[in-house]
Amino acid sequence: xxxxxxxxxxxxxxxxxxxxxxxxxxxxxxxxxxxxxxxxxxxxxxxxxxxxxxxxxxxxxxxxxxxxxxxxxxxxxxxxxxxxxxxxxxxxxxxxxxxxxxxxxxxxxxxxxxxxxxxxxxxxxxxxxxxxxxxxxxxxxxxxxxxxxxxxxxxxxxxxxxxxxxxxxxxxxxxxxxxxxxxxxxxxxxxxxxxxxxxxxxxxxxxxxxxxxxxxxxxxxxxxxxxxxxxxx
Amino acid sequence: xxxxxxxxxxxxxxxxxxxxxxxxxxxxxxxxxxxxxxxxxxxxxxxxxxxxxxxxxxxxxxxxxxxxxxxxxxxxxxxxxxxxxxxxxxxxxxxxxxxxxxxxxxxxxxxxxxxxxxxxxxxxxxxxxxxxxxxxxxxxxxxxxxxxxxxxxxxxxxxxxxxxxxxxxxxxxxxxxxxxxxxxxxxxxxxxxxxxxxxxxxxxxxxxxxxxxxxxxxxxxxxxxxxxxxxxx
Numbered sequence: 326x327x328x329x330x331x332x333x334x335x336x337x338x339x340x341x342x343x344x345x346x347x348x349x350x351x352x353x354x355x356x357x358x359x360x361x362x363x364x365x366x367x368x369x370x371x372x373x374x375x376x377x378x379x380x381x382x383x384x385x386x387x388x389x390x391x392x393x394x395x396x397x398x399x400x401x402x403x404x405x406x407x408x409x410x411x412x413x414x415x416x417x418x419x420x421x422x423x424x425x426x427x428x429x430x431x432x433x434x435x436x437x438x439x440x441x442x443x444x445x446x447x448x449x450x451x452x453x454x455x456x457x458x459x460x461x462x463x464x465x466x467x468x469x470x471x472x473x474x475x476x477x478x479x480x481x482x483x484x485x486x487x488x489x490x491x492x493x494x495x496x497x498x499x500x501x502x503x504x505x506x507x508x509x510x511x512x513x514x515x516x517x518x519x520x521x522x523x524x525x526x527x528x529x530x531x532x533x534x535x536x537x538x539x540x541x542x543x544x545x546x547x548x549x550x551x552x553x554x555x556x557x558x
Numbered sequence: 559x560x561x562x563x564x565x566x567x568x569x570x571x572x573x574x575x576x577x578x579x580x581x582x583x584x585x586x587x588x589x590x591x592x593x594x595x596x597x598x599x600x601x602x603x604x605x606x607x608x609x610x611x612x613x614x615x616x617x618x619x620x621x622x623x624x625x626x627x628x629x630x631x632x633x634x635x636x637x638x639x640x641x642x643x644x645x646x647x648x649x650x651x652x653x654x655x656x657x658x659x660x661x662x663x664x665x666x667x668x669x670x671x672x673x674x675x676x677x678x679x680x681x682x683x684x685x686x687x688x689x690x691x692x693x694x695x696x697x698x699x700x701x702x703x704x705x706x707x708x709x710x711x712x713x714x715x716x717x718x719x720x721x722x723x724x725x726x727x728x729x730x731x732x733x734x735x736x737x738x739x740x741x742x743x744x745x746x747x748x749x750x751x752x753x754x755x756x757x758x759x760x761x762x763x764x765x766x767x768x769x770x771x772x773x774x775x776x777x778x779x780x781x782x783x784x785x786x787x788x789x790x791x
Contacts, residue, residue: 426687427687
């Protein structure tokens with residue numbers, strides 16, 4: 326298979342079907358713009374599985390995604406898209422960079438969800454940007470960003486509602502969007518503890534990549550616990 | 559006179575007239591969130607004079623400002639306002655923090671003006687924020703921010719047109735807004751080489767606080783040169 330793209334956590338391969346790619350999830354873990362590197366046991370398989378569950382759920386709720394189905398144990402089939410180089414973050418509770426930036430205690434509940442845009446550029450450290458920057462850099466059309474922001478806020482409501490009965494609080498998450506051949510904006514990338522913060526609703530325990538970032542231990546167990554709750558009927 | 563507020567570059571005093579304050583401009587100069595400190599000869603007088611010229615011009619063009627008139631040599635009379643803790647920056651050319659943040663060469667002309675919001679908070683280093691952060695922190699009502707942004711873009715057009723025949727290019731500038739007793743949003747603070755980047759249109763020479771920030775020398779001469787051009791009939 327021909328490798329089209331290799332990122333920090335995934336590889337994207339061409340397939341024989343036109344417009345269809347295979348996304349292979351790696352066990353590699355990075356943090357702090359790649360300055361911290363490591364590996365999380367079984368992460369590729371776990372994140373492929375969790376992403377599949379989330380994308381299937383969201384598709385069923387009317388969110389257009391790149392997801393087409395599962396393939397191997399750590400692979401998804403997806404529509405080939407051109408990734409928009411703007412990461413869309415939605416936050417319900419202050420944590421991580423937001424807590425630091427605004428001087429808020431981690432865990433402060435935000436009265437309303439906060440949506441942020443980040444330039445997807447490792448060398449620049451994925452800086453926070455706004456819609457004027459998106460225009461100045463020619464990253465996306467206004468209508469594309471309107472759509473991406475609308476979808477991101479809808480995804481927040483849908484995922485929060487899905488996770489609550491499973492004992493998980495959705496603190497924040499990062500989405501990436503892409504354009505397919507017809508120019509339609511689709512939710513792309515992955516949805517997993519690499520890209521979301523999940524806290525146990527009862528104990529507040531971190532069940533996401535912060536365990537890796539902050540050397541809290543039990544990283545793979547936390548990922549497995551999230552998957553276990555998602556698979557609960 | 560009773561001191562109401564002291565900032566890095568100005569003091570605000572109560573007057574005997576209700577709702578009217580006296581703003582005294584200091585020679586003190588700071589940069590990099592107060593980490594660099596110094597003094598620029600005669601700056602208080604020069605900035606008070608330049609702010610008066612700019613505010614008078616903008617008032618004449620229909621921009622509501624806090625400006626009421628001059629007082630002493632380094633003082634302005636102004637309407638008393640409650641400052642909104644959001645700095646509004648408008649940029650026409652990439653320079654300073656924008657050039658660094660987006661990896662653009664300083665001097666890159668932006669296809670369209672870029673508007674940015676910063677939280678006015680020295681301890682946090684005046685971080686870039688967006689409208690969601692403004693809401694989450696309860697800094698201003700949506701309508702107030704709509705008005706402030708609208709006024710900032712209008713000020714950009716007006717000042718650019720005013721400066722061009724005086725041989726000055728308006729690279730970027732920072733505005734602060736306040737609410738008066740009736741809740742009206744007014745342009746407040748100052749407009750000077752402390753808060754704007756002015757480049758000579760022919761030579762590209764910096765005629766603003768970057769001479770202080772970057773130890774380019776001739777700081778006071780640059781401020782005097784800008785005033786000389788503004789006073790040109």
